Amino acid sequence: MNQKIFVSAKEVADRAGVSRSAVSRTFTPGASVSEETRRRVMEAAEALGYHVNHLARGLMRNESGLVCLIVSEMDTPYRSSLIRAISHQLQSVSKVAMLINTDRSDKSVDDALRLAISYRADASIILSGMPDRSITDLCMKSGQRLVLINRDEEREGALMINLHDREAARRALIAFQRAGCSRLAFANSDVGTPSLMAREEGFVEAADDAGIDVVVERFGPTRYQSGVVLAQRLLTREARPEAIFCANDLLACGVLDTARHQFKLAVPEELCVIGFDDIEQSSWSSYELTTFAQPVDLIAKEAVAWLTHPAPADGTASRIRADLIWRGSVRGG
Amino acid sequence: MNQKIFVSAKEVADRAGVSRSAVSRTFTPGASVSEETRRRVMEAAEALGYHVNHLARGLMRNESGLVCLIVSEMDTPYRSSLIRAISHQLQSVSKVAMLINTDRSDKSVDDALRLAISYRADASIILSGMPDRSITDLCMKSGQRLVLINRDEEREGALMINLHDREAARRALIAFQRAGCSRLAFANSDVGTPSLMAREEGFVEAADDAGIDVVVERFGPTRYQSGVVLAQRLLTREARPEAIFCANDLLACGVLDTARHQFKLAVPEELCVIGFDDIEQSSWSSYELTTFAQPVDLIAKEAVAWLTHPAPADGTASRIRADLIWRGSVRGG
DNA sequence: CCCGCTCTTGCAAGCGTGTGCAATGGTTTC
DNA sequence: GAAACCATTGCACACGCTTGCAAGAGCGGG
Numbered sequence: 197m198n199q200k201i202f203v204s205a206k207e208v209a210d211r212a213g214v215s216r217s218a219v220s221r222t223f224t225p226g227a228s229v230s231e232e233t234r235r236r237v238m239e240a241a242e243a244l245g246y247h248v249n250h251l252a253r254g255l256m257r258n259e260s261g262l263v264c265l266i267v268s269e270m271d272t273p274y275r276s277s278l279i280r281a282i283s284h285q286l287q288s289v290s291k292v293a294m295l296i297n298t299d300r301s302d303k304s305v306d307d308a309l310r311l312a313i314s315y316r317a318d319a320s321i322i323l324s325g326m327p328d329r330s331i332t333d334l335c336m337k338s339g340q341r342l343v344l345i346n347r348d349e350e351r352e353g354a355l356m357i358n359l360h361d362r363e364a365a366r367r368a369l370i371a372f373q374r375a376g377c378s379r380l381a382f383a384n385s386d387v388g389t390p391s392l393m394a395r396e397e398g399f400v401e402a403a404d405d406a407g408i409d410v411v412v413e414r415f416g417p418t419r420y421q422s423g424v425v426l427a428q429r430l431l432t433r434e435a436r437p438e439a440i441f442c443a444n445d446l447l448a449c450g451v452l453d454t455a456r457h458q459f460k461l462a463v464p465e466e467l468c469v470i471g472f473d474d475i476e477q478s479s480w481s482s483y484e485l486t487t488f489a490q491p492v493d494l495i496a497k498e499a500v501a502w503l504t505h506p507a508p509a510d511g512t513a514s515r516i517r518a519d520l521i522w523r524g525s526v527r528g529g
Numbered sequence: 530m531n532q533k534i535f536v537s538a539k540e541v542a543d544r545a546g547v548s549r550s551a552v553s554r555t556f557t558p559g560a561s562v563s564e565e566t567r568r569r570v571m572e573a574a575e576a577l578g579y580h581v582n583h584l585a586r587g588l589m590r591n592e593s594g595l596v597c598l599i600v601s602e603m604d605t606p607y608r609s610s611l612i613r614a615i616s617h618q619l620q621s622v623s624k625v626a627m628l629i630n631t632d633r634s635d636k637s638v639d640d641a642l643r644l645a646i647s648y649r650a651d652a653s654i655i656l657s658g659m660p661d662r663s664i665t666d667l668c669m670k671s672g673q674r675l676v677l678i679n680r681d682e683e684r685e686g687a688l689m690i691n692l693h694d695r696e697a698a699r700r701a702l703i704a705f706q707r708a709g710c711s712r713l714a715f716a717n718s719d720v721g722t723p724s725l726m727a728r729e730e731g732f733v734e735a736a737d738d739a740g741i742d743v744v745v746e747r748f749g750p751t752r753y754q755s756g757v758v759l760a761q762r763l764l765t766r767e768a769r770p771e772a773i774f775c776a777n778d779l780l781a782c783g784v785l786d787t788a789r790h791q792f793k794l795a796v797p798e799e800l801c802v803i804g805f806d807d808i809e810q811s812s813w814s815s816y817e818l819t820t821f822a823q824p825v826d827l828i829a830k831e832a833v834a835w836l837t838h839p840a841p842a843d844g845t846a847s848r849i850r851a852d853l854i855w856r857g858s859v860r861g862g
Numbered sequence: 863c864c865c866g867c868t869c870t871t872g873c874a875a876g877c878g879t880g881t882g883c884a885a886t887g888g889t890t891t892c
Numbered sequence: 893g894a895a896a897c898c899a900t901t902g903c904a905c906a907c908g909c910t911t912g913c914a915a916g917a918g919c920g921g922g
Contacts, residue, residue: 202591202649202671204908215872220910227911230870245667250647251587252908255877258535260584265628270616271809276609283603283628292644293628295598295616311625314583316535334578338535420813453814476604480753481786482815537878548902553880560881563900585878588907 203244212240223248254316258339263503264294264312266305268324272419272446273475274490275323278345281496282321289504291318298325300387306331313338319503322347343499348390355502356513357495361391364488364518365398368441368470369406371486371520375468375527377439381411383426383451384443385418392418392443395472399441411437418443423450431459431467438467439526445471445478448485452525469525472518484524491516536577545573556581587649591672596836597627597645599638601657605752605779606808607823608656611678614829615654622837624651631658633720639664646671652836655680676832681723688835689846690828694724697821697851698731701774701803702739704819704853708801708860710772714744716759716784717776718751725751725776728805732774744770751776756783764792764800771800772859778804778811781818785858801859805851817857824849 221227254260416422442448448471474489554560587593749755775781781804
């Protein structure tokens with residue numbers, strides 16, 4: 197019942213009347229094989245349904261072609277589009293994505309990395325959580341490349357890809373000022389992801405510099421439902437905010453919906469909102485959310501490029517600008 | 530630079546003062562090892578940072594622990610939540626998901642399956658497209674299990690998981706009738722996915738049976754933007770539909786937004802809408818979409834259960850009921 | 863005609879595991 | 893006390909592949 201019949205290079209070799217090495221070389225780009233043998237091998241392989249065993253190949257080369265994607269809450273719009281972009285890029289360089297979803301705990305990230313090592317993954321890309329330093333050291337020692345996306349924390353020899361969160365936050369403030377808003381708020385989840393915190397801090401600092409007060413509210417996971425709660429908290433304050441910068445588009449959607457439907461506020465006339473990520477829903481006509489775009493394709497490209505191309509200096513940090521997408525949720529675009 | 534230093538079972542054995550087999554057995558559940566040796570092996574393994582090489586293990590067992598997920602447009606809400614559910618289930622039985630995204634072509638699905646075979650994946654789960662019969666036969670011969678989700682087409686020895694699309698469509702009709710709608714429409718994409726077509730056909734048949742006419746409109750990919758176009762086409766008809774059953778929640782969101790914002794129609798007073806999938810956005814207060822829920826967790830559970838537990842009869846079909854989630858987009862819930 | 867060169871090919875040594883087989887030592891049973 | 897049994901352990905082979913090495917083939921130049 198569980199007997200799997202795979203055809204091996206030996207059988208192909210026999211059928212083609214060549215040695216096993218010839219078969220191997222036929223399927224190894226850049227190896228020395230004559231046109232004639234290659235043809236005969238391919239013919240036999242086709243007929244028998246032969247496929248190179250990537251496990252064995254990986255065992256020899258110590259390089260599996262697998263790249264581990266470590267991510268939590270991957271059914272979230274931003275995450276899933278990033279995963280899509282990355283796996284697409286990986287395929288274009290003949291690698292394949294191994295998907296591991298974690299809960300938010302760093303422990304589960306450690307486990308994921310261990311698994312990656314077990315599979316001799318060529319690299320791991322971390323989208324959520326932060327592994328223990330001892331594990332990352334182990335990765336380095338194992339020759340496993342590491343990419344940290346939006347983690348904003350240093351790790352020996354790893355590539356860090358981050359956005360200019362703080363700078364974006366400053367621009368959000370300017371946008372609100374231009375719109376004539378003076379009572380400002382920042383809506384955040386309470387998970388404390390580095391990039392989210394950077395947006396918050398950047399916004400608060402910029403406001404401080406401008407001598408403006410800003411109310412910060414934090415609640416729950418970084419999801420729509422938390423946005424609902426945050427809006428309820430913020431919009432029932434004595435001095436109702438005129439503008440809310442949300443750490444995230446999902447939060448922003450929750451805020452927008454609650455402001456409009458529950459509090460009957462007109463956006464952007466009575467309330468301006470800016471989000472972050474530019475998820476697909478932000479462009480839907482119910483939201484028309486002004487937001488900062490995460491350039492997922494660019495991020496994916498940088499990550500994969502670094503994996504394939506040995507890095508110049510081995511640990512590198514890349515910081516990408518997030519463009520502001522003007523839509524209808526802020527006055528005076 | 531590319532030299533990876535991995536620690537092998539041999540080194541662990543030396544350090545622990547036992548044979549290499551002992552190490553192997555320590556990491557093989559159910560193998561015969563004394564408590565004492567196990568302890569010493571674990572200690573040495575810990576100290577050296579040893580991890581069983583899954584490639585080598587897979588090579589021996591002809592079973593990699595990898596399961597291939599083949600999917601297109603994976604950044605779509607329904608798809609990504611299904612992927613999440615499946616990969617979660619897989620992890621709970623110590624398998625790991627290999628993610629391959631395809632374009633819509635069946636050719637790319639074939640390639641994906643070939644890759645799965647190359648990696649000696651234990652199984653492949655197909656969420657998009659339909660592979661050529663010759664390839665699926667090859668999979669069977671290679672002992673590779675195959676799960677087809679929402680593909681609604683027979684394949685030798687594969688597990689097919691489908692919903693009762695037709696029956697759901699009949700219930701949609703009943704819901705519209707109860708709401709007093711008589712001019713009905715069905716909004717579909719033009720990609721012709723079997724499950725989407727089944728919903729369309731089921732709806733049209735049910736309407737026929739009831740002696741009601743239904744306008745069918747098809748356009749573009751199965752996305753929000755197509756919903757916008759479909760609404761524009763349907764709502765400018767001489768006899769404006771009073772109810773629209775959408776093949777998909779994404780389409781429904783586009784339809785709803787366009788009906789409300791562009792055509793200033795009140796939902797559900799002037800227009801009733803039903804969708805399919807119950808994506809997260811459907812519950813957002815801008816939509817409050819009445820829709821059929823795809824039980825993604827159940828689907829994932831069935832798929833993975835079949836993978837691990839050798840099937841009773843080897844090719845099986847499972848058909849799952851989709852529950853109607855009543856929200857505000859249909860009158861008289 | 864021979865030397866040296868290039869291109870191709872086969873041999874065989876691994877890569878890091880799992881596991882059948884036989885040997886060992888200890889324990890139970892009669 | 894001997895026989896029978898069991899748990900544990902080491903040996904050695906197999907898994908399917910890559911690749912260094914050496915040998916063979918073809919060929920032009922001297």
